[in-house]
Amino acid sequence: MTMRQTRYLVVGSSHAAIEAVSAIRMHDAEGSLTVATRDRHLPYSPTVLPYVVSGRSSSAQVLLRDAAYFAERNIDYRQGQALVAVRPTEHVAQLDGAAGGELRYEKLLLATGASPIVPPIPGIEKVEYHVLRTLDDAVGLNRAIGTARRAVVLGAGLVGMHAAENLAKAGANVTIVEMADQLCAGYFDRTAATLIEKAFTDHGATIRTGRRVVGLAPSGHGAILTLDNGDSLEADLLLVATGVRPELGYLANSGILADKGILVDDSMQTNVADVWAAGDCAQARSFYSDAKVMNAILPDAAEQGRIAGMAMAGDPGLRRYPGGVPLNTYHFFGRHAISVGNSRQPEHAQVETRFDEKTGRYLRACFLDGRLVCIHGVNEFFDGGVMAQLILRRVDLDPVRERFVAKPMVVGRELMSQLWR
Amino acid sequence: MGRAYNTIAFDAAKCDGCGDCMRACARAKTGGEDVARSRIQIAAGSTGFELALCRQCGDPRCVAVCPAGALAKDGQSGIIGWDAGKCVDCLLCTLGCAYAGIALDEATGRVAKCDTCEGSPACVPACPHGALKHHTTARIYNEVGDWEDLFAPGLAGCQGCNTELLMRHTLRRVGPDTVLATPPGCVPGMGSVGYNGMAGTKVPVFHPLLTNTAAMLAGVKRQFNRAGRKVTALAIAGDGGASDAGFQSLSGAAERGEQILFMVVDNEGYMNTGMQRSSATPYGAWTSTTPVGRESKGKTQDAKNLPLLMVNHRCAYVATASTAYMDDLYDKLDRAIVAAETGFAYLHVYSPCTTGWRFPTDQNMEVARKAVETNFVMLWEYTPEQGLHLSRSVDDPLPVTDYLKVMGRFRHLSPEQVQHIQAKVEENRAFVQQISQQSQAPREPSRFAGHGGDYGKGDAPRS
Numbered sequence: 001m002t003m004r005q006t007r008y009l010v011v012g013s014s015h016a017a018i019e020a021v022s023a024i025r026m027h028d029a030e031g032s033l034t035v036a037t038r039d040r041h042l043p044y045s046p047t048v049l050p051y052v053v054s055g056r057s058s059s060a061q062v063l064l065r066d067a068a069y070f071a072e073r074n075i076d077y078r079q080g081q082a083l084v085a086v087r088p089t090e091h092v093a094q095l096d097g098a099a100g101g102e103l104r105y106e107k108l109l110l111a112t113g114a115s116p117i118v119p120p121i122p123g124i125e126k127v128e129y130h131v132l133r134t135l136d137d138a139v140g141l142n143r144a145i146g147t148a149r150r151a152v153v154l155g156a157g158l159v160g161m162h163a164a165e166n167l168a169k170a171g172a173n174v175t176i177v178e179m180a181d182q183l184c185a186g187y188f189d190r191t192a193a194t195l196i197e198k199a200f201t202d203h204g205a206t207i208r209t210g211r212r213v214v215g216l217a218p219s220g221h222g223a224i225l226t227l228d229n230g231d232s233l234e235a236d237l238l239l240v241a242t243g244v245r246p247e248l249g250y251l252a253n254s255g256i257l258a259d260k261g262i263l264v265d266d267s268m269q270t271n272v273a274d275v276w277a278a279g280d281c282a283q284a285r286s287f288y289s290d291a292k293v294m295n296a297i298l299p300d301a302a303e304q305g306r307i308a309g310m311a312m313a314g315d316p317g318l319r320r321y322p323g324g325v326p327l328n329t330y331h332f333f334g335r336h337a338i339s340v341g342n343s344r345q346p347e348h349a350q351v352e353t354r355f356d357e358k359t360g361r362y363l364r365a366c367f368l369d370g371r372l373v374c375i376h377g378v379n380e381f382f383d384g385g386v387m388a389q390l391i392l393r394r395v396d397l398d399p400v401r402e403r404f405v406a407k408p409m410v411v412g413r414e415l416m417s418q419l420w421r
Numbered sequence: 422m423g424r425a426y427n428t429i430a431f432d433a434a435k436c437d438g439c440g441d442c443m444r445a446c447a448r449a450k451t452g453g454e455d456v457a458r459s460r461i462q463i464a465a466g467s468t469g470f471e472l473a474l475c476r477q478c479g480d481p482r483c484v485a486v487c488p489a490g491a492l493a494k495d496g497q498s499g500i501i502g503w504d505a506g507k508c509v510d511c512l513l514c515t516l517g518c519a520y521a522g523i524a525l526d527e528a529t530g531r532v533a534k535c536d537t538c539e540g541s542p543a544c545v546p547a548c549p550h551g552a553l554k555h556h557t558t559a560r561i562y563n564e565v566g567d568w569e570d571l572f573a574p575g576l577a578g579c580q581g582c583n584t585e586l587l588m589r590h591t592l593r594r595v596g597p598d599t600v601l602a603t604p605p606g607c608v609p610g611m612g613s614v615g616y617n618g619m620a621g622t623k624v625p626v627f628h629p630l631l632t633n634t635a636a637m638l639a640g641v642k643r644q645f646n647r648a649g650r651k652v653t654a655l656a657i658a659g660d661g662g663a664s665d666a667g668f669q670s671l672s673g674a675a676e677r678g679e680q681i682l683f684m685v686v687d688n689e690g691y692m693n694t695g696m697q698r699s700s701a702t703p704y705g706a707w708t709s710t711t712p713v714g715r716e717s718k719g720k721t722q723d724a725k726n727l728p729l730l731m732v733n734h735r736c737a738y739v740a741t742a743s744t745a746y747m748d749d750l751y752d753k754l755d756r757a758i759v760a761a762e763t764g765f766a767y768l769h770v771y772s773p774c775t776t777g778w779r780f781p782t783d784q785n786m787e788v789a790r791k792a793v794e795t796n797f798v799m800l801w802e803y804t805p806e807q808g809l810h811l812s813r814s815v816d817d818p819l820p821v822t823d824y825l826k827v828m829g830r831f832r833h834l835s836p837e838q839v840q841h842i843q844a845k846v847e848e849n850r851a852f853v854q855q856i857s858q859q860s861q862a863p864r865e866p867s868r869f870a871g872h873g874g875d876y877g878k879g880d881a882p883r884s
Contacts, residue, residue, distance in 0.1 A: 015485070015486075015488075045488030045489070046488075047511065047513070048488040048509060048511075051489070061489075061507055062490060064490045299482075299516055302485040306485070327516045329512040329513055329516060331510050331512060336512055336525070338516075340516070381525040384512075386518075386519060386521050388519070409521075412521070413462065413521045414464050414466040414467070414471045416520060416521060417472050418466060418468070
């Protein structure tokens, strides 16, 4: 039997993958295109899952493409077929699952995303715990929060915080345990984190920052956690949300280079011919330095996927990756926080902050040589997409800096309207 | 084939920041007066007024970064729609958009964006200065795209010439039941009559002399009438073929009321034979026969106003048009087609010539637009029943120098010559306005729709 063949093989089914698919089809309406994913659903975003957990969105409602989308574009969409191995010299990918098998590709995109990190806490294998990365995880957690009375969330990243909020709103007694000495350390500074923390404690949650869990043991209704200061916590629902990392077992013996993620150049190509990588599994250049970094955020996944798809299809409109800029928004208890740019400020950066206790509005902006490096706000709306462009275009803000810090939204729009005509 | 979409355009130079658009939007979208909640945001910048408004992008980043599938571009309307039920208020779309086109409405805690009010945006009519316009020309592109292109591919026009656009659009609109006459000039030069025994069009085409186009076409049309076949007799001639050598046969056919659609592509000279002057060349213009030197300073006579002469023939339809105003051109073409079923229809299209007028090849539409905006040419239409009506306001024009300076053929003009041209523009405007003021109220745009006249009886045209 001859091996099945496809011109384009996209592995994965979230933002990077679907943007790549759309970029490929924009330029090549005909070339055979296969999407293989280990997930058992149509494409969805990990970012929406907290809303499935809360019950605000149904699992059917959050799908980003329907089956007709793939059928109309002559795309073979294969659910439940994880990538097992790649043999780039032969241009062969091996998929698992009953209908998997070997597939010969001409161009391959690895957009396999990431999986939750489960910390090696003694006893963790003996207790039941949840993670939140897939739609199935979210549906399971949605069922569990209805009955949870004492919930513990490990990790105060955005996933953990979202879930904790939902648990608190569902009436559970929630404790968040975070190793770092503040919440959302990768995204917001201490003042912003304090504002977020206050919203949580106002709603009855307990925050234990600077604490590690050193032991886990089963109890009658769930688990008993032991903290590094000797305290113990009881949980009938335990959520492990200590971050994600890509699972790259399929790279074994492939010759494709990886560090924390798959190393790619500015067109998202790996070190190997005809193989690209994008999204949470890729490690690409940072905008702020030449170092290759993990920038596992949705807008970057979409951008990288688009670039990879254009490169794979030979689209001459391709623009090279400008480097990753962290971009995050966070909505909590009816308030919002926006974070654009590096959360770690470079040396010699000039930092401007303002805080209005009455309104709870907080702004922090960082400048280096007149250029914006980062801007974070809590309850202070500005157009994050405009701010990202000010950073990427290295716009000199010295002439307007005072006004900009006072009114970032208005001055940002003014600069946008003048500069990107 | 892709689709074109209507769009809201902003002219910062005309905006005085009055905020009427924002109030109209706030009223339409929120029922209140709080301009902070308007989907269109005008801000005073350091050099003028600045706009934040959804661009309804073709490749929208807000859609790409939405984790909830709550944003989608509608393939029919082009509008990026927001689904309130699917949106989870994460604000990621505001990170995707580089134009501040989708933003937080603090009153609701949700994002809000322009949806063009289902095709009739409240902000546009609220603008008292014409700084906002709703361009609906997309309709033409979408319709024309479905019609058959009746010209051969690969016409040999100069780079940046608008005549190919005009030829293709006109023939697509007129349709396959057409006999085309293209006298010597740029149109056959570009390939309408073809090469090596192959026609350049998918309709019957012939190449009359400069002098006899209207006469030959009249005969062809009469023969088709006699045979009982309904065809459009179409001439696409240059200003030389119409205004100079071709004038007597044109005038005769118009006087007899021949059932012809006579389109003139006026590039104000004999451009395909080496840029000689014609009677349509304006005063002061350089051509190869009105050179610029120590003595000679360009053409010393004013242009003949051929469309007004045609009005004096009391043709069934006379209009002037410009490719910078395609929707207007299409309206007029539609009326001319219907008028040509019963009488003589004359359509005069101003056609800037990148080679002969000497301007950059990407500036054709801009030059055409400037001609209209300065009243150097005026857009109007005429029927014997309704008289002459201006198609757009001629009040508050730009100074004629704004038109003259965008091309090389007027570069040498002395202040006196410029003054002469400005005075001529004023005089012409006054003259046309006077005729228009004596005319009756404008007719309904649909007057001609479905009006077949007494076509098909096989009679010879009235004399």
